[in-house]
Amino acid sequence: MRYERSKKLFSESQLYIPGGVNSPARAFGPVGGSPVIIRRANRSRVYDVDGNEYVDYVCSWGPLILGHSHPSVIAAIRKESEFGTSFGAPTLNELKMAALVCRCVPSVEMVRMVNSGTEATMSAIRLARGFTGRDLIIKFEGCWHGHGDAFLIKTGSSALSQGVPDSPGVPDEVARLSVTVPYNDLEAVKSVLRENPGKVAAIIVEPVAGNMGVVPPGDGFLDGLRSLATSSGTLLIFDEVITGFRVSLGGAQSLYDVMPDLTCMGKIIGGGLPVGAYGGRLDIMQNVSPLGMKVSQAGTLSGNPIAMVAGYTTLLRLCGEDVYADLEATAEKLTSGMMSIAKSNGYPVCIQRVGSMFTLFFHPGPVRNYDDAAKCDTERFARYFHSMLDQGIYLPPSQFESWFVSHAHTEKDVALTLKAHEKALKEAFA
Numbered sequence: 226m227r228y229e230r231s232k233k234l235f236s237e238s239q240l241y242i243p244g245g246v247n248s249p250a251r252a253f254g255p256v257g258g259s260p261v262i263i264r265r266a267n268r269s270r271v272y273d274v275d276g277n278e279y280v281d282y283v284c285s286w287g288p289l290i291l292g293h294s295h296p297s298v299i300a301a302i303r304k305e306s307e308f309g310t311s312f313g314a315p316t317l318n319e320l321k322m323a324a325l326v327c328r329c330v331p332s333v334e335m336v337r338m339v340n341s342g343t344e345a346t347m348s349a350i351r352l353a354r355g356f357t358g359r360d361l362i363i364k365f366e367g368c369w370h371g372h373g374d375a376f377l378i379k380t381g382s383s384a385l386s387q388g389v390p391d392s393p394g395v396p397d398e399v400a401r402l403s404v405t406v407p408y409n410d411l412e413a414v415k416s417v418l419r420e421n422p423g424k425v426a427a428i429i430v431e432p433v434a435g436n437m438g439v440v441p442p443g444d445g446f447l448d449g450l451r452s453l454a455t456s457s458g459t460l461l462i463f464d465e466v467i468t469g470f471r472v473s474l475g476g477a478q479s480l481y482d483v484m485p486d487l488t489c490m491g492k493i494i495g496g497g498l499p500v501g502a503y504g505g506r507l508d509i510m511q512n513v514s515p516l517g518m519k520v521s522q523a524g525t526l527s528g529n530p531i532a533m534v535a536g537y538t539t540l541l542r543l544c545g546e547d548v549y550a551d552l553e554a555t556a557e558k559l560t561s562g563m564m565s566i567a568k569s570n571g572y573p574v575c576i577q578r579v580g581s582m583f584t585l586f587f588h589p590g591p592v593r594n595y596d597d598a599a600k601c602d603t604e605r606f607a608r609y610f611h612s613m614l615d616q617g618i619y620l621p622p623s624q625f626e627s628w629f630v631s632h633a634h635t636e637k638d639v640a641l642t643l644k645a646h647e648k649a650l651k652e653a654f655a
């Protein structure tokens with residue numbers, strides 16, 4: 226049987242790990258069935274414990290922009306680990322990394338390393354609150370900023386209502402400090418700012434949303450946020466945990482030429498190891514402990530030397546001239562091929578893409594916000610997903626995630642994917 230060993234191991238995992246997974250996104254909940262257990266990976270391919278091979282479009286949920294087991298990254302990790310695994314003291318690796326991030330990301334003048342995207346967003350919000358002396362934050366429905374209490378809030382019945390907790394364990398008092406508004410809706414942001422003068426510390430946004438499927442910012446949306454933040458004394462935070470070093474070397478802020486006050490990063494900057502970072506304007510960052518206002522934030526393993534070399538080696542490769550043009554070409558070929566198959570058969574789907582991140586929506590489109598995304602036909606997506614898996618194509622197991630193309634994906638991968646896609650669409654719409 227194709228998934229026999231995976232199924233057996235997953236049942237056993239459920240005895241010891243909640244839901245059998247260390248992050249719920251992996252659990253196949255939205256598509257049904259049992260996850261495949263991955264044993265190893267190389268370039269664009271992952272291999273499960275039953276020996277099945279897949280073309281991988283999850284890429285560890287974004288970090289592996291160079292593909293799996295990139296030889297330079299692996300060599301750097303191997304070499305660095307010979308020198309020790311962690312010192313809890315300053316290192317040369319973290320200096321090189323910080324300098325490179327500041328050079329590549331235009332609005333970042335100073336940066337602090339942490340261990341995950343969640344840590345980055347939680348710390349950025351604390352800094353924004355400390356710096357402005359205000360408590361409220363504005364966030365957008367359908368964006369995901371990790372699992373910090375401040376972010377686990379979705380909109381109430383009215384788009385402008387104060388938040389209610391989305392997860393047990395988030396106190397109402399905390400939830401009330403987050404106001405959720407629809408993505409791509411500047412008017413909604415304006416009203417919240419108008420109703421709460423002098424109270425909003427930060428607006429936090431995924432500059433290209435990747436967590437309701439890929440939803441690009443509409444014309445003028447990011448610029449509009451920038452002006453509203455400036456005129457209200459609110460900080461603008463770009464959560465570039467996905468888009469950082471993905472949509473361009475300088476992230477979404479470079480691509481759209483809009484400068485946030487603070488930027489959260491993760492995924493790619495760790496080269497596949499656990500890293501996050503937040504950075505931005507010098508006058509703000511100079512208040513992170515031990516400096517200035519001493520806004521608290523610390524970490525035993527932050528700036529871990531092995532994680533730093535994995536990230537640094539990845540970023541150096543991305544500084545090469547060819548990478549983003551190649552990624553664009555591969556992603557364009559794949560998505561235009563997928564759409565022409567869908568169109569010629571009259572299937573009501575659409576693809577939204579920015580560079581090498583995209584989503585195939587089971588919705589005719591456009592998808593501009595969470596309400597649009599919620600209209601997708603998730604049952605058809607589940608059938609499509611399983612057909613692709615059975616044909617050796619590994620996709621995120623949810624309609625509301627981004628697919629990622631890596632620099633290791635080849636023409637052959639594209640051809641295999643298109644062939645599988647045609648059959649999977651037919652099965653989804655049967």
Ligand code: KE4
Pocket residue numbers: 248249250251286341342343344346369370371372431435436464465466467491492501626
């Ligand atoms: P982590 O704490 O998972 O490293 O990063 C949180 C985070 C913050 N901001 C954005 C825009 C993110 O996309 C994420 C994490 N993304 C999810 C799914 N897209 C990772 C998968 C998972 O949670 O297992």
